[in-house]
Amino acid sequence: MTDPYKVLGVSRDASDDDIKQAYRKLARKYHPDNFATDDTARSMAEEKMKEINEAYDAIQNDRKNGRSYGSAGSSTSDTSYNRNTYITVRSYINAGRIGEADSLLEGISNADRGAEWYFLKGCVCASKGWNFEAMNHFSRACSMDPSNMEYRAALNNMQRGAGSYNRGYTTTTSNDCSGCDICTSLLCADCLCECCGGDLIRCC
């Protein structure tokens, strides 16, 4: 397979935001909607689009799973048995064998679960798209071992990911415009009244 970073035209150390932007730009350009009239161009665009989507997914997966899992954890409280298990878990996560990684983690008793356990559990959850639990586990790992940069990075990564989507929304409504709120409430009330046969706002 071709290098996904080349497909999107970004460098390997580009930030997540840059990658997303590059992806969106290309996706807009090659979207089959733009070639509705020309069948050959359209099928070529569809192919290109597929390639772009695959590249984007590949990078996303890489980054989700590959946040430097290679390094063994620095947690000192864990027993050596667990440390070996954690190395295996990391290699499973890297290989995308999430189910096996999860059952290995679940095999560790509650009392032995240190910061690294919560971090790895968070990674497993994040790979499945279970973001709520992932957040909780990452936060827990960070509070148990505040000096660990790997755990901190995982937590920041999720916060940043969500932040970039919300930006558009918060800038338009950051001043909590109460006039808009009134309009929305009135429209809702209008709809409710209309359901029951009445009408609050004549013109709509």
Added chain:
Amino acid sequence: MFGYIKPMTEELKVKEHELYKSIYCGLCSAMGEHICTSNRLTLSYDIVFLALVRCCVTGENIHIEKKRCMAHPVKPRNRAYIPETLRYCARVSALLTFYNVKDDVEDGGKLSSKLLLPSAKRYMKKADMPDLGEMIKAHLDELSSLEKENGSLDRNADCFGRLLGEVFACGLENAELYNFGYHIGKWIYITDAADDFEKDKKSGEYNPLSAYETLPREALGIASTLELEAAYTSFDRLEHKNQVLKAIIENILTLGMPSVSHKVTGDNK
């Protein structure tokens, strides 16, 4: 369903708002036509959203007429006719209403749901989509057993997501549309759990977050935003055959739904 999926109306163009309202009206009348007049009271914004997305993907022709109805006997309103899409949405809505009411009754729920059950049963028969009904039932059964096990929020949301994925993609054989529905479903489940948190705490009803003393706002906010982002990425990849509908859906995904998340998980609740 829940009615969380609304556009931010003040950011819609006039023509987009007009189209939205006429599809709302069209769906209401389709529910009356295919199911039953009383069923029209269960119309929700979420089903309107389903109609918008399916119509945008299939590109079915929208025909608009001015019509009067019981709710608006004096002034005629624009009503959209999109036969295939709206028939499907009316049926889905009837099925969801039925299983919702039935669930309530089985949990020893309110008197109102007991009274509603016979008519809900009629809606289900009228919907006449046994396969889809079975699918919905299987997922809702799975969900209620997960809820009884006190499973995690994400596990439940995943189950509800699969249900909505099927509902969005049913009959269209479109994997991306399934993905889109899956993330929308997860978002709805998370939002609903957060929204009902205080209420359920008081009444002692089931809530997937009941293990928490206070609402875990940050984690919920991030989890729901990431679902929206995934849904938006999926939507970008779909084929959009109607640009006005596309603009409405983008408004809902980038403004309407985030504002609900914000309200539900924000501090100024």
